[in-house]
Every structure is written in C-alpha cells, then in structure tokens.
Amino acid sequence: MTPGTEVASDLGASWPNAESSGSCFPKYKAPPNRAFADFWARLGVSFVRLYATAFRERWPLHLLWPAPRLFGFRLLVRYDHVIEALTRADVFKVPFGEEMARLNDGAAPGHGTPFLLGIDDPLEHDKRARCLMARLGLDDIAAVEEMAFQAAKSRLLLQAAKSFEAINGLVTAVPIDLCNRYFGLSITDGEARSFADASIELSGHLFGAPPKSKDDPLKGIGPSKDGQENEAGDYVRCFVNRAIKAAKAQPPLAAGQAPETLATKLRGLSDKEARAILMGMIVGFVPTNTLAGGYMLEVLLSKPDAMKAAVEAAQAGDDDRLCACLFEALRLRPINLGPFRICKGGYQLDGSFIRHGERVWVMTGSAMWDSRKVLKASHFDPLRPASSYLHFGFGMHWCIGAMLARAQLTQTFKALLLHGAPKPVSRLGYRGTFPAYLKIAIKR
Numbered sequence: 001m002t003p004g005t006e007v008a009s010d011l012g013a014s015w016p017n018a019e020s021s022g023s024c025f026p027k028y029k030a031p032p033n034r035a036f037a038d039f040w041a042r043l044g045v046s047f048v049r050l051y052a053t054a055f056r057e058r059w060p061l062h063l064l065w066p067a068p069r070l071f072g073f074r075l076l077v078r079y080d081h082v083i084e085a086l087t088r089a090d091v092f093k094v095p096f097g098e099e100m101a102r103l104n105d106g107a108a109p110g111h112g113t114p115f116l117l118g119i120d121d122p123l124e125h126d127k128r129a130r131c132l133m134a135r136l137g138l139d140d141i142a143a144v145e146e147m148a149f150q151a152a153k154s155r156l157l158l159q160a161a162k163s164f165e166a167i168n169g170l171v172t173a174v175p176i177d178l179c180n181r182y183f184g185l186s187i188t189d190g191e192a193r194s195f196a197d198a199s200i201e202l203s204g205h206l207f208g209a210p211p212k213s214k215d216d217p218l219k220g221i222g223p224s225k226d227g228q229e230n231e232a233g234d235y236v237r238c239f240v241n242r243a244i245k246a247a248k249a250q251p252p253l254a255a256g257q258a259p260e261t262l263a264t265k266l267r268g269l270s271d272k273e274a275r276a277i278l279m280g281m282i283v284g285f286v287p288t289n290t291l292a293g294g295y296m297l298e299v300l301l302s303k304p305d306a307m308k309a310a311v312e313a314a315q316a317g318d319d320d321r322l323c324a325c326l327f328e329a330l331r332l333r334p335i336n337l338g339p340f341r342i343c344k345g346g347y348q349l350d351g352s353f354i355r356h357g358e359r360v361w362v363m364t365g366s367a368m369w370d371s372r373k374v375l376k377a378s379h380f381d382p383l384r385p386a387s388s389y390l391h392f393g394f395g396m397h398w399c400i401g402a403m404l405a406r407a408q409l410t411q412t413f414k415a416l417l418l419h420g421a422p423k424p425v426s427r428l429g430y431r432g433t434f435p436a437y438l439k440i441a442i443k444r
Helices: 035-057 079-086 097-105 122-133 138-158 166-171 173-181 189-207 228-249 271-302 304-315 319-332 402-417
Strands: 073-076 163-165 340-343 347-349 352-354 359-362 429-431 434-437 439-441
Touching: 035 073, 035 429, 073 079, 079 347, 079 359, 097 189, 097 228, 097 271, 138 166, 138 173, 138 402, 163 166, 166 173, 166 271, 166 402, 166 434, 173 189, 173 271, 173 402, 189 228, 189 271, 228 271, 271 304, 271 319, 271 402, 271 434, 304 319, 304 402, 319 402
Parallel strands: 073 359
Antiparallel strands: 163 439, 340 359, 347 352, 429 434
C-alpha cells in the first residue's frame, strides 16, 4: 500500500501534501486497457447467461438440476431460489465484508470499520442501518433530484457539438457531480476521471467472484496480488477524509440555507464510522450508476418502443413513468448477472444440497427473466409489478442507496430526453464489463 501521512483524529492515511495542496495526489492510474481480455470477459458473461437460461427454462434441466454447477460455483437461476438465498443471510455469507472494512480504513487484513452492506449479523446490520437512515430523509431524495437534473442539464449545455461522448460526459459525470454536491467531496474536473477509475476498481474488486480457499472454505475476497485496489482505496479515501474534516470544521447551517451534505450530517459520528458510510455509499454509487446508466441508454437506443415511451414520459414531466421505463430497460440488460455468496453449514434448496463452503452465484439477472414469475420477459413493459425487479437486491442486503440511485438516473435521463430521442453515433465501448464509451447525437 502506498505510504502516507497521518492526519488529525482517526482519519487514517492520506497522500503526502494532500492537505496543503488541496489535491489528492498522485492521481490514480487505472490499469491499461486489455481489449482481448475484456472481449473474452464479455464473451464469458454471455455464455453464463445462456447456461443460466437453459437451467432456468429448459425441461427437464430445471427439474433435474435446480442449482447447477459452473466454473466451481453453484448457480441459483430461478426467481424463487434467488429470493430464498437473499433472505437467508445466516446461510449465504457475503464474501466481501472483511475486505470492504479493510479498504474503508486502509488497514491490515482482518481489521477496519465495516459498512452495513458487508455485515451478515442482523443485529449489527440493523444498528448501522438505523444509524444511516436517521440521516437520510425525503428531503435528501428531493435535493438529489434537483442536483442531478441541474448537473445533467449543465453538462448537456457544455457540449459544443450535436454529438458527444455520453458515458464520461454525462452518465459517469453526473454521479461524480453528486459526490461533490450531495456527499460533500471536492473533486475537481481534472480529478474526475481518476476518481471514477478508482471507484470502479474498488467495485470490481469487492463485488467480483470470490476465490476458492482450501484452508478456509468461508474465506471471501482478500487483497489482490497486484495491490491495485489498495491504490484505488487510498485515492478515494483521501477525498473522503478531506470531506469529513471539512464537515466537522463547518458551522451548523442556518434555516433556509442549502441542503446539508451527507458528510455534514455524519459529523456526530466518529471519523471511522463516517468514513465507512461514505466509502460504502460512494463505491456503490459511481460504478453502479455508470453500469446502469450506460446499459439503460444502450437499450433505449436499440429499442424504438422503449425510447418512445421514455421520451414521452420525460417530456410530459412524469418522473414515475420515466423511472419505470428506465428500470424496465435495465431489466432487459441487467447491470450484472448477480451477487456472489458463500454457503455456511450446508443448505437444502429444492432438492439440491449446497455444501458448506461452496461458492454460490445468486443470479438476480436470471431471476428477472424467469417465465414462472415474469410474463413475456423479452418484451419491454414498463407497467410490470415491482416484484419483477431485483436491480437493488432483496432482503437484508437490499441496496440502502436505491432511492438516491433512482433519483439520479431518472433526472439525468430526463434532462437528456427533453431534447428528444438521441441517435447513436458509435457502438457502446467497454472497459471490462463497464460501459466506457458511447457517442450520441441530440437535437439542440
């Protein structure tokens, strides 16, 4: 891990001279593009999706083998199985909890402050969830809606030409703007690309497939060999530390002043607790909304009926209908195939026994296409019931930032679609499985 200097209180390691220069230096450098490896990664995802479909839908496969094996994982591909696994946090262990805690503080393995997303104990999870929810209210959602719309509108006005690159210029840019305006960070335009790359690196590391361990079958994600996630964690943590320090130095806002940032709302907590919350929220915000926004846009551009419905909703000012169109588009192109878990103690699931220590892939992306629960799954239908969607998970580990994500994505697309239906100028480009480049044209 990159060495740093200790700052006041328990804020942990920070880049040398970061406080005096006002910049988190040096900038994080993402690994170079690996086009060939990225292609095979996406091809592998396509194969897994087809494999899951066969065992979910094809007779007699879905009867003979309810939880098939693939690449050393047990796959849960049916809606009912996915829901059952996600409600049994006592059996299906989150594999990234300790590693998330380590990266929150830049600590040694086995140490650090956990974030509720990585906590399986229901009492501890409930305690930390109540602590955070006491600081999140409906006023936060309304504030994020306004911030996101104005940020997207400003970004679109800055585009000099009719066509522009929409991923970095809009889809990723608006969440980073909200990291400043809502979360309380201070990321400059020159630091935005590095910050996005670092948060995506952390997300990919934490939520990727856990390696198999012979010594400890319940061992989950651990430090990587190249240590890339440490550099990314140091970089993101520098901004978070600075936000916490600035928030604690800020006097209380008077009535009628601008909405408080989340960093300011957390200043009654210890620095470690505040940092764990901000790190957890940010690592789930920028990367996930980049995935979601990029895939939503790709589906809208490829399905005229979906684009027409979304444009009509945006231009009618119907945010609820627009949100329904966007998340139905995302059901057709889920952000990922689903979260990973590790089975504790063994579990009988509909005739299949999942052994202690087996790695499990809980495929929410497959469940949202299960014909037993989702009718005409291949059709675009924004009027589906809420139960058709598992974008934010289910049960105890349901995404606590879901309403913030909905608000940001809906308002970003609202600002875009008020210009009418954009036209694709290029195909979607990737960095791994993350959207990285898509040029579109809009009416001025």
